[in-house]
Amino acid sequence: MRNKVDYVENISNEADVICLTETHLDENIKNEDILIEGYNRDPYRKDRNSSGGGIIIYISKFIQAKPRPDLDFDNEALWLEITFPSNKLLLCVVYRQPSNNNTFWDKFHESIENAMSYTPNVVITGDVNVDFLTGHSHKIFDIMRLNGLKNVINEPTRFCATRQSLLDPILVSDSCDVYDSHVIQIDRTYSDHDGTIIFLNNLTRSQNNTTYKRMIWDYRNADFDKCNELIATFDWESIINAENSMDQNCKNFTNKFLEYINDCIPQKEVTIRPNDKIWFNSDLRREIRKRDRLHKQARKSNSIPDLNKYKKQRNNVNNLKRNTKDQFYLNANSLLDEFASGNSKSYWSLMKKLAKTSGNSTHITQLKNENDELVTENYDKACLLNKYFCSISTINENNDKSPEFLTRSNSKIDIFFINSNQVIDILQTLKLGKASGNDSISHQMLKKTSYTVSVPLALLFNLSFEKAEFPSQWKTAIVMPLFKTGDKSLVSNYRPISLLSAVVQAFPVATALAYSEIISEEKIVITASNGIFKTPADGWIKEGRTYFVIEGKLRQDCPSNFVTLE
Secondary structure, eight states: OTTTHHHHHHHHTTSSEEEEEOOOOOTTSOGGGSOOTTBOSSOEEEOOBTTBOOEEEEEBTTSEEEEOTTTOOSTTEEEEEEEOSSOEEEEEEEEOOTTOOHHHHHHHHHHHHHHHHHOSOEEEEEEOOOOTTTOTTSHHHHHHHHHTEEEOOOSOOEEOSSOEEOOOOEEEETTSOEEEEEEEOOOTTTOSBOEEEEEESSOOOOOOOOSEEEEEEOGGGOOHHHHHHHHHHSOGGGTSSTTSOHHHHHHHHHHHHHHHHHHHSOEEEEEEOTTSOTTOOHHHHHHHHHHHHHHHHHHHHOOHHHHHHHHHHHHHHHHHHHHHHHHHHHHHHHHHHHHHTTOHHHHHHHHHHHHOOGGGOOOOOOEEOTTSOEEOSHHHHHHHHHHHHHHHHOOOOTTOOOOOOOOOOSOOOOOOOOOHHHHHHHHHTOOTTOOOOTTOOOHHHHHHTHHHHHHHHHHHHHHHHHHTOOOGGGGOOEEEEEEOSSOTTOGGGEEEEEEOOHHHHHHHHHHHHHHHHHHHHTTOOEEETTEEEOSGGGOSEETTEEEEEOSSSOOTTSOOOEEEEO
């Protein structure tokens, strides 16, 4: 298994569950060394040693599963309980050594009976070292008849120089609705066994919406000249003024600004595939769609020619995946070498993309509520997370008193004003590609219109100080749950991160810039815990705090009075 991870990923990474036997793993091989993208970071495994044996199960990150050690009957048998929205499935993967005697089969039978008493949905697979093409008198067939199990694989799975045999069956209970099953051809340089695959109808996983459509701004075809002209010629004081509340002023600005944006920047619909591999391209997706159409046709007609067409296309897709992936990383290595010598920004941008895996998807399959019940509906999951985040973010201030601040100086700033040039300086430094807040105003919009939109923004900022009001819209954030570690179904294993408006992110920076200019013009010296700074170029903030000396010129032989702004 150690040297076959990439091959296994190429031929089976669209399956929900991957089961492998004879893994030849031991305790020296860590899970992170054999991860498959898109599957659980801790695969379920039982190792024998590096010389032989062993089993492993990979579960899609969109499926909830847990081990059932109470059903395990052998060192190389592993039961999992897989939870679906409406029912449960028990899956067993087993590797039987040829030398195992009747005691193995007695334990196997007892384990199946216990599983069937828990749920009627049972699937058993693995290498049992019994030829299902010839050995119909074997004890395993009695076990299957007694428990209502059937084998859905009818082709040879193991090949040697003198014979072919079916050693890798898939046994299913009567309640499992199998709509397709067949053998997957494996490269003989990797194994003398072929793989097997099964499709079940009546077991559906949680809707993960891995692919969806959304509207995005088409900045390449935007008319920013027209947009800037509209913003520059509009009388902003007619909708942003002291007579309105700050909430109304903020709403008026947002609506008018987005009106101009919609007139000047077209939108287009794109398909988002957050769980696609970074090396997927349009050619590969086209061949995958063709494979899926042939698969559907083969299931419908149930004819041998259609099935052969599907198998041929499936093998073509697997080969194309391998070649596409190899070519992508070959090109990426060349680009890294090129960027490393001169373009550090592009270098680290590419490195970040290469390091990102589909396992970083933010989708949450299911959560447990207060009654330990699994919740799968998006609204219910959002309510659970919201309730938990509120509980850890609420501060009890009933008995708290504000600290007393002693007056250390008679000096004060009488006039405070943010001008449009200061806002322009802030907007010009915004980083592109950042997510928008709840108001849908992006960094790109503000940066491209910085010389015109700075006028209404400065008006808004100054009115906020004058009226001592902060708009409610700027306090509203899109909250994203970020998984930390542990059980993904527990809300306590998530922490919230907030996406605020890009406008409100510029407000405090503009405020600090306005203060610094006042201090510079008045020749007020600034001191920090590690030294004295005479010019803004030396920086106003050190070790997380900004110290403004407001008593005038500072001498080394007298104590300083200061105000701390955090």
